[in-house]
């Protein structure tokens with residue numbers, strides 16, 4: 122499941138490939154992938170002849186700023202293309218003669234025989250076209266409620282301390298709450314808790330100021346390391362070019378249930394919290 126580092130890696134790949142080319146046509150192969158406009162023809166028509174100026178990322182959302190050549194020859198705004206990869210979504214930049222993968226949901230055709238394909242096995246992924254007269258957050262509703270970017274100045278240690286002090290719930294569920302911190306998912310949440318020595322079911326309020334501070338720093342370190350490595354491959358994440366992002370990075374606890382802790386040898390355990398499995402070392406992450 123792509124999290125902040127993976128989505129950011131996809132964004133960099135898209136910026137390096139799709140910008141400045143003209144989108145000649147769009148084909149929607151699965152209706153429900155397109156969330157807005159609900160009218161599929163309006164979605165395709167809105168993207169006809171646009172150029173991508175730049176891809177931005179907010180949390181796990183990708184948002185392309187679109188422009189179009191006006192009759193006068195000048196450039197005008199043409200709205201935004203939004204994408205959320207969710208569980209298994211992939212954006213692949215391919216030559217248009219590449220055989221179609223059976224899980225292809227949307228094809229964005231560009232000039233020069235290039236194509237951007239949205240491939241998504243589990244079909245939870247979503248795309249939006251937002252007209253230039255509208256605000257993206259009006260239709261991409263998750264955008265309006267996102268918490269701070271963990272690598273930005275908004276995610277200060279003071280902010281994080283306040284978040285934790287006020288909440289009577291397990292720290293793991295707080296880490297996954299996109300309204301408190303944007304972009305984290307199960308992998309980086311579990312890894313961050315291990316490196317902070319905090320049990321996933323520990324209540325936010327029960328954390329000491331030292332633990333809160335340590336966790337704040339660890340989250341940033343873990344994400345930054347993963348970014349430098351081009352997004353990790355704890356799952357089957359693929360970069361835009363189709364290259365697997367695996368640089369040999371090894372998880373401390375994620376998906377290591379029953380295997381010895383790399384730090385102390387105790388067997389890694391899992392518990393379920395709010396429907397998600399949490400991987401942890403009972404020795405290194407004692408429950409207080």
Ligand SMILES: [Zn+2]
Pocket residue numbers: 382383384385386387402403404405406
């Ligand atoms: Zn351990």
